[in-house]
Amino acid sequence: PTATGSKPNDDDSKAPLPKGVVLDKDGKPCRTCTSVASWRALTKQADMKSSASTSTTTSTPALAAAATPSPSELPSDCPPDVEQLGRSTWTLLHSMAATYPEKASTEHQNNMQGFLKFFSKLYPCWVCADDFQTWMAHPSGRNQPKLGSRKEFGWWMCEAHNEVNRKLGKKEFDCRFWEERWRSGWKD
Numbered sequence: 001p002t003a004t005g006s007k008p009n010d011d012d013s014k015a016p017l018p019k020g021v022v023l024d025k026d027g028k029p030c031r032t033c034t035s036v037a038s039w040r041a042l043t044k045q046a047d048m049k050s051s052a053s054t055s056t057t058t059s060t061p062a063l064a065a066a067a068t069p070s071p072s073e074l075p076s077d078c079p080p081d082v083e084q085l086g087r088s089t090w091t092l093l094h095s096m097a098a099t100y101p102e103k104a105s106t107e108h109q110n111n112m113q114g115f116l117k118f119f120s121k122l123y124p125c126w127v128c129a130d131d132f133q134t135w136m137a138h139p140s141g142r143n144q145p146k147l148g149s150r151k152e153f154g155w156w157m158c159e160a161h162n163e164v165n166r167k168l169g170k171k172e173f174d175c176r177f178w179e180e181r182w183r184s185g186w187k188d
């Protein structure tokens, strides 16, 4: 599953969910798996449904979506959506790669291996976590974390991020530049 698609709607009303809303494992909408725009469309839909039951005004999901503000119009102190959570997490992950030892001791490698194992189980967007685990566990072993050195680990993290970029239809990042982006800064 990916956080870009809707999950089956177990809501009592059986109304179709706005595009991009992902349900949690308990069947309720998952905030950290859904973009803020889709979340707003969902809350508008619920508002319109409840006002429709008390008035004669016509309401549709299309109207709800049309009233959705862009993410930049939203206050900054709201719970994170899937995109804000993702950006913050990639900053943490690439920064961990950027500060990784040039040559890592066995203990350091084991610590990072453990971190990535638990991270991929506990990441708050469950559909993202599931896909990330599946990618890491590719039967060929080719996607296992490369932890011997900063260069290896930074490149691996860049490839992991590109895997998600591809899934979401985003542009791939040229991994030759990961260190300039996350460690040294851009050369003039």
Ligand code: FAD
Pocket: 002, 003, 004, 082, 083, 084, 085, 086, 087, 088, 089, 090, 094, 123, 127, 128, 129, 131, 132, 157, 158, 159, 160, 161, 162, 164, 165, 168, 170, 172, 173, 178, 181
């Ligand atoms: P981001 O992808 O967040 O990137 C932030 C910055 O990193 C970019 O501006 C760029 O400068 C740099 N960058 C981009 N690519 C690379 C790279 N390959 N290497 C190094 N630097 C790079 N969202 C979903 O909707 N569905 C998912 O299934 C999903 N899975 C995720 C799994 C994980 C493990 C994580 C951490 C996030 C996931 N996300 C998912 C969130 C998604 O990856 C983005 O973070 C989110 O869509 C916001 O994207 P963005 O375009 O702002 O930039």
